Amino acid sequence: MPSIIPCDIAIVGGGLAGGLIALALAKQRPGLDVRIVEGSDSIGGNHLWSFFATDIAQDDRWLVAPLICYGWTHYDIAFPAHRRTLKSAYYSIESERLDAVVRAALPSEAVMTGRKVLAASPTAVVLADGDRIEAKGVIDARGSGDLALLDLGWQKFVGLEFALEEPHALSGPIVMDATVDQIDGYRFVYTLPLSATRLFIEDTYYSDTPDLHRPQPGTGSNADPIADRVRAYASAHGWATHSATREEWGVLPVAMGGDFEAYWQSGGNKVAKAGMRAGLFHPTTGYSLPDAVRLAALIARASDLSGAGLHTLTHDFARRTWRARGFYRMLDKMLFRAAGPDERYRILERFYRLDPQLVRRFYAGQSTMMDKARILTGKPPVPITRALRAILGGKPA
The missing domain is CATH 3.30.9.10 (D-Amino Acid Oxidase, subunit A, domain 2)
Structure with missing residues (x-):
């Protein structure tokens, strides 16, 4: 017979974003009854996530520290006309480690793997086997929304x-x-x-x-x-x-652009979202780990964890982040539409000649106005007319 499962917070999707939220709540709000629901048999899937130390704010590093499997103090880049070693702490996390840490942090009944989700609302999750989770708040972290938007x-x-x-x-x-x-x-x-x-x-x-x-x-x-x-x-x-x-x-x-609000609603109107489903990824690299850490820490500090409160919190955070990253989307237009496919490496080759601190801030999505000016000044690696056409919305001839 189908069961009703009550809890405080239900996290739908046990990937990186969902796993980090579960860990943040377990650490900062241990009195909450949290459930994380994942269709596969493990949390995190089959992934290796990497990031620079400067991608994560000092106040949020407690969240990723237990997950780190490998670390280095420098890294290399190589292009046809430029090679360089950059000093920067760089780390990697294996999905098996995320799975183990989440299971150690939560009661066994809270990690609901192998459970397919049919639907999610702000306060309920319907499972394929007929069970229903009734929560004070639901967060949907199941992959992307409608990317066609x-x-x-x-x-x-x-x-x-x-x-x-x-x-x-x-x-x-x-x-x-x-x-x-x-x-x-x-x-x-x-x-x-x-x-x-x-x-x-x-x-x-x-x-x-x-x-x-x-x-x-x-x-x-x-x-x-x-x-x-x-x-x-x-x-x-x-x-x-x-x-x-x-x-x-x-x-x-x-x-390179798109309708953020339409994308958000495509993932389920009025339901709180995280990870790719919330549009939280670096526009140029596609990486979602730094944003996932920021959002998980923000949720753990929130005073209102109701369905409506979580929706407002996650939507407003994602919208602010999207709006702040117009510069990166403009650069992506130049990369894809001003440069022919076999010329694109020249743009990255030029970028990696810049100051290492600028490079670190770029990956963290924290470029300053001076950084942006420096990236755009100097001899462009693609013809200026094509660059302008790309920025204004055209495609290369």
């Missing part, structure tokens, strides 16, 4: 983790290696040294389409060109690999 480019990637036959010589990550062939837009390879004999290598594309060519079950085709390029990259660097121990792939939005 936004003007987007795409960052798509395939990453493989390898056990090596011999130790590698890397002392830190290669966050961006654009010396590779430029295919399907701006292409770079991202490498994390997880141990002396473990590497995570990801092939990334800033592409005009979200199409990610992976083997399709039932088609009889095992073609996997992006994974093949990852293996070729490892071989070219002399890293003798065994079979991949883990794979990760995905497609992230790169925002």
Whole structure:
């Protein structure tokens, strides 16, 4: 017989955003009855999230500190005409760690994995098995809303983790290696040294389409060109690999514009939202971790955790964040519409010649007026007429 499950806060979606909210509430509001509902069998899925220390405010670092699996003090970038090592603390979190920390922080009955959600309202969640959660407030963190309402480019990637036959010589990550062939837009390879004999290598594309060519079950085709390029990259660097121990792939939005309010409502009107569903991602990188941390800490401090109060809190935070990031969306228009696909790397190559502090603030979404002026001054890496046409809404000829 279907059950009614009462609680204070129900979090729908056990990805990064939902997991961080659950942890923040468990730490700061231990008296609350919190439930986190996830359709798969684990919290966090199959992901490796990375961030710079400066992406997270000092007052919020308590939230991510227990999750960190790897850390480095510097990273490298490489372009055809420019290579550089930047000193900056850089960290990675594995989804398995998020799952373990959430389960340790919450009572066992609060982590409701393997439970499919049919519908969510400001104060209720209907499950596919007939059970119903009745909460004082509901937060929906189930992936994205209707992305067709936004003007987007795409960052798509395939990453493989390898056990090596011999130790590698890397002392830190290669966050961006654009010396590779430029295919399907701006292409770079991202490498994390997880141990002396473990590497995570990801092939990334800033592409005009979200199409990610992976083997399709039932088609009889095992073609996997992006994974093949990852293996070729490892071989070219002399890293003798065994079979991949883990794979990760995905497609992230790169925002150039769109109707924020329509996007918000597409995810469910009057329901509080978090993560991609709230439109909380960096317009240029597509990364959502810094915003997810900020929102989770904000929710944990909130005095009104009712359905209506949470909706107002999350909507207003997301709207302020969207409005504050118009500069990044303008840059994305230049990247995708002023530069031809095989020229896009020049824009990033020029960017990485700038002051390291500017680069850190850019990734954190905290660029100053001086930063913005510096990014736009000097010799442009694309023709000025095409840049102006892109900013004003046109597309390259």
